Amino acid sequence: MELMKLKYFYIVAKYEHMTKAAEEIRIAQPALTKTIKQLETELGVPLFYKKGRNIALTVYGKYLKNKLDHIFPQLEDIPKELEALREQNQNAVKLNVLSASTIVTDAVVNFKKEYPDTIFHIVQNEENSDCDISVTTAALHTSEKQSFAESTVIEENIYLAVPNTSKYAAFSEIALETVKNEGFVHLAGSRAFRAVCDQFCAQAGFRPQTAFESDSLLAVRNIIGASVGIGFWPAFSWGKTDELGMTLLPIIKPVCKREIVIALHRTACTSPRAAEFFRYLTVYMQSLSRCVND
Numbered sequence: 001m002e003l004m005k006l007k008y009f010y011i012v013a014k015y016e017h018m019t020k021a022a023e024e025i026r027i028a029q030p031a032l033t034k035t036i037k038q039l040e041t042e043l044g045v046p047l048f049y050k051k052g053r054n055i056a057l058t059v060y061g062k063y064l065k066n067k068l069d070h071i072f073p074q075l076e077d078i079p080k081e082l083e084a085l086r087e088q089n090q091n092a093v094k095l096n097v098l099s100a101s102t103i104v105t106d107a108v109v110n111f112k113k114e115y116p117d118t119i120f121h122i123v124q125n126e127e128n129s130d131c132d133i134s135v136t137t138a139a140l141h142t143s144e145k146q147s148f149a150e151s152t153v154i155e156e157n158i159y160l161a162v163p164n165t166s167k168y169a170a171f172s173e174i175a176l177e178t179v180k181n182e183g184f185v186h187l188a189g190s191r192a193f194r195a196v197c198d199q200f201c202a203q204a205g206f207r208p209q210t211a212f213e214s215d216s217l218l219a220v221r222n223i224i225g226a227s228v229g230i231g232f233w234p235a236f237s238w239g240k241t242d243e244l245g246m247t248l249l250p251i252i253k254p255v256c257k258r259e260i261v262i263a264l265h266r267t268a269c270t271s272p273r274a275a276e277f278f279r280y281l282t283v284y285m286q287s288l289s290r291c292v293n294d
Contacts, residue, residue: 183211
């Protein structure tokens with residue numbers, strides 16, 4: 001049963017008049033009559049009967065028209081709905097943020113001020129590859145480089161954050177081995193940054209003692225400032241330490257750095273706005289990196 005035949009039937013049923021229906025469809029009346037007869041043969045029931053010089057719907061024709069009353073208006077709306085979806089997707093940005101979430105959030109807020117119609121969808125999922133842009137550490141996405149249309153790697157120094165009341169606060173720099181017996185304030189083990197920091201401690205020859213652990217960056221920031229312990233602190237991606245009651249010490253041994261990868265994924269659904277935000281985020285994070293290094 002072809003959709004065209006149903007559409008022709010629907011128009012004939014609307015007018016209950018072959019000539020008027022043929023004029024709307026813009027086909028010859030004999031061709032329209034033949035199509036209706038073919039549909040009746042396929043369905044095995046009569047859809048119209050003669051009523052004087054006109055035609056009228058049979059009980060089967062009325063049933064079919066009532067069914068199509070719910071279908072054809074929706075079909076007619078599909079082009080408009082697809083166009084609206086296309087426009088929405090053009091302004092949509094799907095982000096998977098596994099590193100530098102504070103800075104990415106700031107960039108999103110600033111970008112929205114300039115492009116308020118942008119729709120951001122943000123997740124934090126290592127298993128999720130359905131995104132336009134991912135922000136992560138280099139180690140996590142080595143195997144996915146082939147899926148990137150473009151990527152930028154930004155190097156970030158990692159400092160040791162100590163409370164201002166700590167004996168270490170007066171140091172100008174520090175070797176990580178010096179604090180091997182101190183209690184560390186960590187992000188939870190499921191977070192990518194935690195894995196990076198555990199590697200630094202392993203290079204220094206010890207396993208860090210946990211004084212406090214949370215998956216909340218805000219909690220980690222506040223707890224270090226409250227003199228509960230010490231912790232690792234990225235140079236720029238966690239924001240400023242002003243008024244947090246802590247001091248940041250450069251770590252001289254081992255060298256503590258990480259690489260943040262901002263990647264634009266090679267997907268058919270990547271929107272123009274996603275590509276634009278990728279460029280914006282890249283410049284935004286590079287400028288922060290330069291400010292810290294300068």
